Amino acid sequence: MMGHRIVSRALLGMLAGLGLAACASGPSGNDSVPEPAKAVDLERYLGRWYELARYENRFETGCEGVTADYTVRPDGGIDVINTCRKGSPSGPVETAEGYAEPVPGSDGAKLDVTFFWPFYGDYWVLDRGEDYEWAIVGEPSGEYLWILSRDPEPGQEVLERHLQRAKELGYDLDLIKIVEQPPAGGA
Structure with a gap:
């Protein structure tokens, strides 16, 4: 199904970039990132997530x-x-x-993540659905944001609700890129 797999240097650099986010000179889309709103049961968080929207970043360009x-x-x-x-x-x-x-004392809502050891980055589940059907993920610098869903095509109304929640958390919606997902049963 996936054909050949390529490990992208750009994606490998993802967490190196997040690890350096605190001292990065790029614009912040949220100058006051809130603490996560809810505890996260990591067993329920496991599985596949589809990226619906994000702040564009160098390691996900294209x-x-x-x-x-x-x-x-x-x-x-x-x-x-x-x-x-x-x-x-x-x-x-x-x-x-x-x-x-998981970061000790964070109720599962904060993780340290690495794609390129020894560089670790912050991964904060800022908010999530009660049934773990969606999540908004960020990190302390405010430069990175991801809106995730269990459903690759939740519909425009659901996406708008997630975008509104990101705005309530202090994120600049003008910086958000909507991610295209393959149609159901597609590639």
Whole structure:
């Protein structure tokens, strides 16, 4: 189904970029990132997420059809596989494999993630649906934002609700890129 797999240097650099976000000189889309709104049961957070929208960033330039898969490891950590389709929802597949571990005392809402050891970045689940059907993810610098869903095509009304929630959390909607997902049963 995926054909050949390419590990993208750009995606591998993702968390290196997040790890350096605190000292980065790029614009912040949220000057006052809030603490996560709810605890996160990591067992319920596991599985596949579809990226519906994001702040554009250098390691995802040209990415559509983005997914993130989380699975638990025997040591309690989490394996992360991010997949991007370059140029279009049916474009060539690029993947990046990483590792995450919960930050002690964060009720599972904050993770330290690496795709390129020894660089770790912050991954904060700022808010989520009660049934873990959506999540808004950011980090302390306010330069990165992802709106995730279990459904690749939740519909415009649902997307608008997620965008409104991101705005309530202080994010600039003018910086958001809507991500195209393959149609159901598509590539």
